Structures are given as C-alpha cells and as structure tokens.
Amino acid sequence: MSEQKQYGFTTTILHSDRQKEIEHGSVHKPIHTSVMFGYKDARDLAAVFQGKQSGYRYGRQGNPTVTALEEKITKMEDGASTITFGTGMAAIGAVFQALLRQGDHVVSSAFLFGNTNSLWQTVSTQGVDVAMVDATDVANVVAAITPSTRMVFVETVANPRTQIADLKRIGEVCRERGILYVVDNTMTSPYLFQPKTVGAGLVVNSLTKYIAGHGNVLGGALTDTGLFDWAAYPNIAANFRKQASAQQGMSQVRAKALRDFGATLSPEAAHQIAVGAETMALRMERESTSAMALATMLAADPRVAVVHYPGLASHPQHQLASELFRSYGALFSFELKPEIDCFDYLNRLSLAINATHLGDTRTLVIPVAHTIFFEMGAERRAAMGIADSLIRVSVGIEDTQDLLTDFAQALTPVL
Structure with missing residues (x-):
C-alpha cells in the first residue's frame, strides 16, 4: 500500500x-x-x-x-x-x-x-x-x-x-x-x-x-x-x-x-x-440507521413522552448535528409516559440487553437515573434534564426490523 x-x-x-x-x-x-x-x-x-x-x-x-x-x-x-x-x-x-x-x-x-x-x-x-x-x-x-x-x-x-x-x-x-x-x-x-x-x-x-x-x-x-x-x-x-x-x-x-x-x-x-x-465505519452506518428508525418510531408513539436523538427535527441541536456529523449516531434516550413503568418496559424487551455500556454490536438499554447517574443525586440529575423514566439506548447491529418489533411490543403490557 x-x-x-x-x-x-x-x-x-x-x-x-x-x-x-x-x-x-x-x-x-x-x-x-x-x-x-x-x-x-x-x-x-x-x-x-x-x-x-x-x-x-x-x-x-x-x-x-x-x-x-x-x-x-x-x-x-x-x-x-x-x-x-x-x-x-x-x-x-x-x-x-x-x-x-x-x-x-x-x-x-x-x-x-x-x-x-x-x-x-x-x-x-x-x-x-x-x-x-x-x-x-x-x-x-x-x-x-x-x-x-x-x-x-x-x-x-x-x-x-x-x-x-x-x-x-x-x-x-x-x-x-x-x-x-x-x-x-x-x-x-x-x-x-x-x-x-x-x-x-x-x-x-x-x-x-x-x-x-x-x-x-x-x-x-x-x-x-x-x-x-x-x-x-x-x-x-x-x-x-x-x-x-x-x-x-x-x-x-x-x-x-x-x-x-x-x-x-x-x-x-x-x-x-x-x-x-477495522469494521467501525460499517458498524456505525448500520447502528446509526437503526437508531434513526427506532427514534422515529418511538417519537410517534403516544405512550412515549419524548425522544432525545439528534436525528429528529425536534431535537434542539438537530441543525447543528446535520452540519457537523456524517450521521446522527447510534445512541438515543427516551422517556415513557407516567403510566408505563420503565423497569417493566425494559423487562419486556427480548433482544435489548439490560447493561451499562455503549458502542457494542448488541443493543443495550439502561434506566439512567437509577443506575449510572444515581450517585450524583436527584438535584444534579434534574439540572441535567435526566428524568426518572429516562431510558438510554445504545443501538447495535441487529436487523433493524427486529429491533423495531421488539421496542414496539414492549410498549404494550402483557395481559
């Protein structure tokens, strides 16, 4: 070379x-x-x-x-x-x-x-x-x-x-x-x-x-x-x-x-x-595409209060992200409506793994306020805009449709 x-x-x-x-x-x-x-x-x-x-x-x-x-x-x-x-x-x-x-x-x-x-x-x-x-x-x-x-x-x-x-x-x-x-x-x-x-x-x-x-x-x-x-x-x-x-x-x-x-x-x-x-670019392309699809689906669902993802037009810095980044990335977070318990939702997911990490080939989810940001206290979390129901998602390389199906089915409690 x-x-x-x-x-x-x-x-x-x-x-x-x-x-x-x-x-x-x-x-x-x-x-x-x-x-x-x-x-x-x-x-x-x-x-x-x-x-x-x-x-x-x-x-x-x-x-x-x-x-x-x-x-x-x-x-x-x-x-x-x-x-x-x-x-x-x-x-x-x-x-x-x-x-x-x-x-x-x-x-x-x-x-x-x-x-x-x-x-x-x-x-x-x-x-x-x-x-x-x-x-x-x-x-x-x-x-x-x-x-x-x-x-x-x-x-x-x-x-x-x-x-x-x-x-x-x-x-x-x-x-x-x-x-x-x-x-x-x-x-x-x-x-x-x-x-x-x-x-x-x-x-x-x-x-x-x-x-x-x-x-x-x-x-x-x-x-x-x-x-x-x-x-x-x-x-x-x-x-x-x-x-x-x-x-x-x-x-x-x-x-x-x-x-x-x-x-x-x-x-x-x-x-x-x-x-x-060696495969970072390939992974980032796939993960970013799936993250955009997931964020868009969740943002349109009335059971979801808000989705935080730079790829959405509703994001405060969407235009800035569009100007600076090749794509919008593989991480987003969202808040559920009060009637849906975040722990129950996470436990209904089949593919996504409850784990602290990001950037993995597998999709990972975590209840932020109760885990990685618990130590800093409620006052500091509030100042950073971290709600008790906030779920962070690190999107992996699974087939996009499989992820969409999994995150959608978890919104409906099992009767």
Missing part, C-alpha cells in the same frame, strides 16, 4: 499496519508481550532514554503493538500524534494530571458522562477551579472564561440526553484566546466526526466504545491534532521545553500521566482494539 496515495476511512484503517514493514510478512501488527527491550550497545539504550534516538524503554511507556494502534488512531483523527491508555477515563485523567496546575481554571460542559463529572469534582478539590456551563450556547462558555482559564472541555454529544455543544464557535473562541480546546469524541467516533475540524487541540476517545466495538476490551486515547501552540502554554515543564514546540504537550502527557501513573494499555488489548476498529 503506497503511503503517498489518499484512501477512504476504512481502507486507511484496514491497511494502516502495512504502511511500515511488519515482522514475517504479517498483515496485522504482531502482539509484542515483552515488558523490557534490550540493546546490544549500551550507548543506544542511553540515547533512547535521553530522547536522542527512537526506541522502546519499558512496557509501561510504549510497545510496538500499542504504537501501531496509536498510529492508526492518529490517522482516524487526522492528528499529529496519539497516546493510548488502559481506559477512556485514564485518557481524560491524563489531561488533567499532566496539563493542569493549582490555581488554573477550566470551563467544562455541564452535560457530561457521569464518571467525567465525578472526576471534575475531584479536580475541584485539588486547587483547580472548574466552571460547569451549558455548552450548547457559546455565550455561556465565553461568560465563564477568566484570565486563568487554561482549558475548555466538551463532549461532542452528551450521554445520555444527547445535547450537542456549540462545537465550532467554541473552537473559534479558544483559538482567538489561546485556550486549549479538548473535545471528547467518544459518542460520535472519528468516523462520524473529527474534532480537528472545529479547532480542537486535543481529542479524547474511549476506545472501549465504538472504535473497538465489541464490548470485550478496555482502552482510551488522547490525540494531539497539531493545531494548538504548546510553546504558549504556561504549564509545560522546563525539561520538555527543550523539544520542538509541537511535541511538548504530548511528551509531558506521556511522562507525567502515562509513565508516572501507569495507566498503560496492554499489547493484547491494543491488538483487539485494532482489529475491532
């Missing part, structure tokens, strides 16, 4: 490993399980440690199998470089751990994945001020910015209510003011959207979800898009300033977050993720 040619998304991912020579003619990058890497010349080992020569030091900081996956994700996001981690939360935590200091200020979307919201609460107790705002309107972000604001953090589509941040205009504000713009792309995936197009400096992906896609492996990634000027970022340590400015941010993340905290992605997991990623 010629590196000079430009191929489509899936072709590029499928043949990414073959851009470089692979041992023994293997089509996939082999799984390298060694923790240590030996050198015949001790001077080469020293040069690698000092950053004067490329190479591997220790499995916690890098591995050939993991590197191959990082290069694949960099291509997905049209980025400059990628660092992978053991989980998506580790990738988000790495941003905070490596790039923020006491006294810094962060503006974050208030509509966040529950664990990210919990992490922000922890960060707030450690000397970093966090302003949580409704990021669907850029004016709220602008109003929250202070002279000490170092970062704006948003998700592309909020989980579970599907609010969409004012991505492009927030990017313009961050660029004008020299603020690091971090976008969590997990809910859309690099196939449906590349945050680089709206000016993101760093992109987060939970590899566990749509990229790996089969619910059998954990992983996370942080991609530098190459757009942010690290030379102007005040929190880069002196020893990393010796490197080219484009490398300073990720070098500090790799050392201060990956190396020091050890949230390393295993080579076995990297291989599973890489193989799963």
Whole structure:
C-alpha cells in the first residue's frame, strides 16, 4: 500500500499496519508481550532514554503493538500524534494530571458522562477551579472564561440526553484566546466526526466504545491534532521545553500521566482494539440507521413522552448535528409516559440487553437515573434534564426490523 496515495476511512484503517514493514510478512501488527527491550550497545539504550534516538524503554511507556494502534488512531483523527491508555477515563485523567496546575481554571460542559463529572469534582478539590456551563450556547462558555482559564472541555454529544455543544464557535473562541480546546469524541467516533475540524487541540476517545466495538476490551486515547501552540502554554515543564514546540504537550502527557501513573494499555488489548476498529465505519452506518428508525418510531408513539436523538427535527441541536456529523449516531434516550413503568418496559424487551455500556454490536438499554447517574443525586440529575423514566439506548447491529418489533411490543403490557 503506497503511503503517498489518499484512501477512504476504512481502507486507511484496514491497511494502516502495512504502511511500515511488519515482522514475517504479517498483515496485522504482531502482539509484542515483552515488558523490557534490550540493546546490544549500551550507548543506544542511553540515547533512547535521553530522547536522542527512537526506541522502546519499558512496557509501561510504549510497545510496538500499542504504537501501531496509536498510529492508526492518529490517522482516524487526522492528528499529529496519539497516546493510548488502559481506559477512556485514564485518557481524560491524563489531561488533567499532566496539563493542569493549582490555581488554573477550566470551563467544562455541564452535560457530561457521569464518571467525567465525578472526576471534575475531584479536580475541584485539588486547587483547580472548574466552571460547569451549558455548552450548547457559546455565550455561556465565553461568560465563564477568566484570565486563568487554561482549558475548555466538551463532549461532542452528551450521554445520555444527547445535547450537542456549540462545537465550532467554541473552537473559534479558544483559538482567538489561546485556550486549549479538548473535545471528547467518544459518542460520535472519528468516523462520524473529527474534532480537528472545529479547532480542537486535543481529542479524547474511549476506545472501549465504538472504535473497538465489541464490548470485550478496555482502552482510551488522547490525540494531539497539531493545531494548538504548546510553546504558549504556561504549564509545560522546563525539561520538555527543550523539544520542538509541537511535541511538548504530548511528551509531558506521556511522562507525567502515562509513565508516572501507569495507566498503560496492554499489547493484547491494543491488538483487539485494532482489529475491532477495522469494521467501525460499517458498524456505525448500520447502528446509526437503526437508531434513526427506532427514534422515529418511538417519537410517534403516544405512550412515549419524548425522544432525545439528534436525528429528529425536534431535537434542539438537530441543525447543528446535520452540519457537523456524517450521521446522527447510534445512541438515543427516551422517556415513557407516567403510566408505563420503565423497569417493566425494559423487562419486556427480548433482544435489548439490560447493561451499562455503549458502542457494542448488541443493543443495550439502561434506566439512567437509577443506575449510572444515581450517585450524583436527584438535584444534579434534574439540572441535567435526566428524568426518572429516562431510558438510554445504545443501538447495535441487529436487523433493524427486529429491533423495531421488539421496542414496539414492549410498549404494550402483557395481559
């Protein structure tokens, strides 16, 4: 495969490993399980440690199998470089751990994945001020910015209510003011959207979800898009300033977050993720089509109070989603009318699985307020618009008609 040619998304991912020579003619990058890497010349080992020569030091900081996956994700996001981690939360935590200091200020979307919201609460107790705002309107972000604001953090589509941040205009504000713009792309995936197009400096992906896609492996990634000027970022340590400015941010993340905290992605997991990623586009097309069909059917049923899905014209950010994303994604949520108990409804489903996860090949459902958002309390849930009857649906690759039949029959109680 010629590196000079430009191929489509899936072709590029499928043949990414073959851009470089692979041992023994293997089509996939082999799984390298060694923790240590030996050198015949001790001077080469020293040069690698000092950053004067490329190479591997220790499995916690890098591995050939993991590197191959990082290069694949960099291509997905049209980025400059990628660092992978053991989980998506580790990738988000790495941003905070490596790039923020006491006294810094962060503006974050208030509509966040529950664990990210919990992490922000922890960060707030450690000397970093966090302003949580409704990021669907850029004016709220602008109003929250202070002279000490170092970062704006948003998700592309909020989980579970599907609010969409004012991505492009927030990017313009961050660029004008020299603020690091971090976008969590997990809910859309690099196939449906590349945050680089709206000016993101760093992109987060939970590899566990749509990229790996089969619910059998954990992983996370942080991609530098190459757009942010690290030379102007005040929190880069002196020893990393010796490197080219484009490398300073990720070098500090790799050392201060990956190396020091050890949230390393295993080579076995990297291989599973890489193989799963090959079919991401195919899965996302099927899942998005079924999600649109399901959301449309439920929205038309009088027993359903409301459906939250960007593909519906009734969604507050429908037009924005139409402008930004390749399609509307595979996740939606809905609220039942009061006379239908959400637990009874879920128990009547035959195909959909009651489970916490998303981005799987199988359709998954969960009563949000009673599970993944229970810990944050009723007041915070109300502020985020999460009703007690809210059901989140992560649509899989089942035949669309089978899903339509299943979700429709569950609306009618068995007599």
